[in-house]
Amino acid sequence: MTLVVIGPATKDLIVIGDESSQKIGGATYYQSFVFEEFYKDYLAIVNCGDDSLICDFPNLDKVNVISKDNTHYFINKYPFKDNLDIREQVSNFAQIPILKSDLESVLPDKIDAFVLNPLNRYDFPKETVEYLKTFNVPIFISVQGFLRVPDGEVNENYTIRLDGNDELKDIFRGVQAIFLDEEEANIMCLDFDVDEIVVTNASHGSRIIADGEIKIDAVMCDDVVDTTGCGDTYMAAYISQRLLLKSPKNSGDFASEIASHKIRYDGPYKMKK
Template sequence: MTLVVIGPVTSDLVIIGDEEYRKVGGATYFQSFVFEEFFNDYLAIVNCSDETMVEDFPDLGKVRVIRKEDTHFFVNRYPDRNNLDIREQLSNFANIPILPNDLENVLPDDIDGFVINPLNRYDFPIETLDYLKSFDVPIFLSVQGFLRLPDIEANGNYTIKLDDFDDLPHILSGITSIFMDEAEYRLIGGGHDVDEMVITDGSNGSRIVSNDEIRIGAVRCENVVDTTGCGDTYMAAYITQKLQSKSSKTAGKFASAIASDKIVNFGPYNSNK
């Protein structure tokens, strides 16, 4: 049985204060390091134009590439080094959808569940989501990509604005857990046909909403280095615990601790650091 993690790998420019770094990114990339450590039976499926981008993944044997004509590009700028909760983002809004026929030949025979990581509305068309739902396994979904729209053009890239999505009720119907931040929650609200909603809020912690609400405090750390991918790391850590039948409270506490471990070093989660 395998957990299948699907979503774009990205080319990122990270700007923290006056320092710049170019690196591989994307939710599936950051999550693969957590799954490698805590849920070893996983497969990462990514879409991009350059297969060499996956060379930074922790285990190349667990990565499949769907070749497309473009690659997602993001600029993540943190203007205040002392407050990495504040981020300014740009994206090229690559239109490289993952289609059912892209997945048919790369999915394993036995599947534990899916982790779906859209970075914009193009990534997972309705027919792809319906195809994945037909496997009747748990689905863990990051909402943010469906809410993102291009706003102001800047040197060929666009600032990002959030807006509701007419197809969102259909997209979320039957999903096991959906993940978002507080800004995204304010936009879509509750009342969706999902088992639970997991809402993160940076240094303010997180909360899990199902029949009731569980609040999880952030694990404090003295030296915050890099928060890019922190929410993705939290999501993956949370999923590893839920797949082991842990409670939502236990999963949230564990995810908060792993996210805290991630942000004290640059790049993805690394237990050796």
């Protein structure tokens, strides 16, 4: 089964306490490392204005680039080294939407599922999502980008405010699963026509709303190094198991374990030794 994972590659500045580092980021980037290990038949499609950002992807043969005139830029600031659940974030809010016309030339002939990873609400216009629904395959969506709007300006970037919008019910209607965190869930009603809603809560675990609600315990880690991309890692690990017909509970437990392994190392998921 060919899994098509779509979303921006980003330039990130990670600040932990008084230490900072420049990195490649974006949900599709972090997820590619998980799929490369656990679901090898995938294709990553990324939109950005700098093709060099794909150089660090785990398998360049599985990346297609949609060239745009700008690139997403994020500053992820963790003010407390001993509590990496707390993050302050700003972005340039690049307006580089992925359009139907962009995808028609880069999609493979055979597609068995989509993963959509918007980083702001400009990335996936409603018309693009509706086009992807015509393939009649499972669609998995990260909610966070659809809720992000620019707030106050900070040195030519913008702080991020979360806000729902009236189109979300239509955008999510009929998809396999949506993924969001508890902060995002708290600002919106979870009354969507989807098969599964996966809500993560960092070190407090996660819950899956399918037939009832399933609680997934976090796999605790005493040596936390880097939590950036942890939610993206969880999402990819969960999807990899659901596509292998594992249950939501088993998929959630597996995703929790993989996310716990990821935060022990700097950068994206690294294969367990």
